Amino acid sequence: MLAVDVGGTGLKAELLGPDLAPLRTHTTPTDADRGPDAVVETILRLCADLTATAPIPVAAASLAVPGLVDAEQGIALWSANIGWRDVPLRKLVEQRLGITATVVHDLAVGGFAEARIGAGAGVADQLFIAIGTGIAGAITAGGIPITVGHGQAGEIGHVIVEEGGPLCGCGAYGCLEAISSAAAISRHYADRSGTKRSTAEIATRLGKDPIADEVWAQAVQALSRALVSYVSLLAPSIIVIGGGLAESGPALFEPLRAAMAARVTFQSLPTLVPAKLGARATVIGAGLLAWDKLNEEATE
């Protein structure tokens, strides 16, 4: 099984064994500014190289891409970060490699992996939320991953948490992403202090730097507002937090748990846990989905 994680900054292809352990890993920069055609060509070459040198036969390829995806047709519909539109990736990979390919949504499969074998394993109702440059989620309800339409579901980063709040990359004001993403926290810190720092640096300054405290508290409050609204709608028993910000650990989880506990009234408070699979969640999810598909076809 070949699993590819197509990211805005890097491409990662892994040759996975049946136990999902990586037999080989190739990575290369995406260099999106070369244009979408060049990126697609790099993806195809990466797949071909890894397949040609594989120590075991490669049964299928699974490509996880960002933005909007038509998983049924195998088309990468749109990505702001990569700058492509309507790329028939499945067909291109199948033609080049001569094996079955699937195209899936990166965040959805990352959440799927956490829900199936990661921090949320065995929990029927859960939210996976990735907080990094942006914020997005993957919803599991009644044991079923909710992937409505073309991968648009789960856009919790665009829940409006502050009417007339900061401008978001999507063009709206007061989206969660514009306040609580790692990028927004760094930006708000720089705006107020004049110094650019990463969220990891800001987290270590908590309790000593009033601007850090203020920006962090604002992000945690906005996050608690969005998550409690989510709890009212979908009553998850667990919320799994991944992405760069989750690496702040207790500096994020402790005040967030307290803020959510202070907000809920009739709602049951879900457990908050960090993601388990880390940066490999996407390739693992892509691999899992492709194995499932192969097994289904084999039993049909």
Next chain:
Amino acid sequence: MLAVDVGGTGLKAELLGPDLAPLRTHTTPTDADRGPDAVVETILRLCADLTATAPIPVAAASLAVPGLVDAEQGIALWSANIGWRDVPLRKLVEQRLGITATVVHDLAVGGFAEARIGAGAGVADQLFIAIGTGIAGAITAGGIPITVGHGQAGEIGHVIVEEGGPLCGCGAYGCLEAISSAAAISRHYADRSGTKRSTAEIATRLGKDPIADEVWAQAVQALSRALVSYVSLLAPSIIVIGGGLAESGPALFEPLRAAMAARVTFQSLPTLVPAKLGARATVIGAGLLAWDKLNEEATE
């Protein structure tokens, strides 16, 4: 089929034919202040009377109740309006009538009926939202009604739309229900004008009464904020609006459509439509679910 709609103010029992048309209808006030035992006794008597005088054999009873419900065990867990807690309704009805009974959540089955044969028929991803004294929703995702846990899912009335906003009945501040429910609109109008009016009266004063305009616009804006946040999360293709406020028609739907259109950026705007089944949605949904269950058991 006997279908019972247990409401905070009234109890309605219908004897339904296989086409879901009402063969007989009995209604009686709930009089919740008599205490939960008396309410339960009235429900049981209503069921027994209707069964005894039925012109056709009654195969099963389906009871739709408000609040929290354990549908699997047939227990009405809790309702603030009726004041009961842990009532084993299914067992009580089965013992009294000697027929199979099911206990379901009133709003969830109302939404289920609208999604199956009402305004949302055939649409895989939709939200049914009832706006009356309170606000609650029933979610359908990927063609499946989402009834997480004990009927808690779909509590869109408690999405936080205004940090530090008006106090909600649930104890939190700034919930949608505290701004946009029919009760909240009347209350805010009375607070500002000194005159108590229904939402129907307030709607007819729009364009002529600045306080009506202001209160109405505030409710519509809060509603658009919650619905667009819902759209980001679950990307419905249709939103069905029921409950008393939906009867305002264009006075509600036109400004709400405009407010949502002004808010969305990357999201696809869902169609907004009024509910079709009106006050019978709950008994129809209860009947449909019970027929489904009988059919499943028959084919097993």
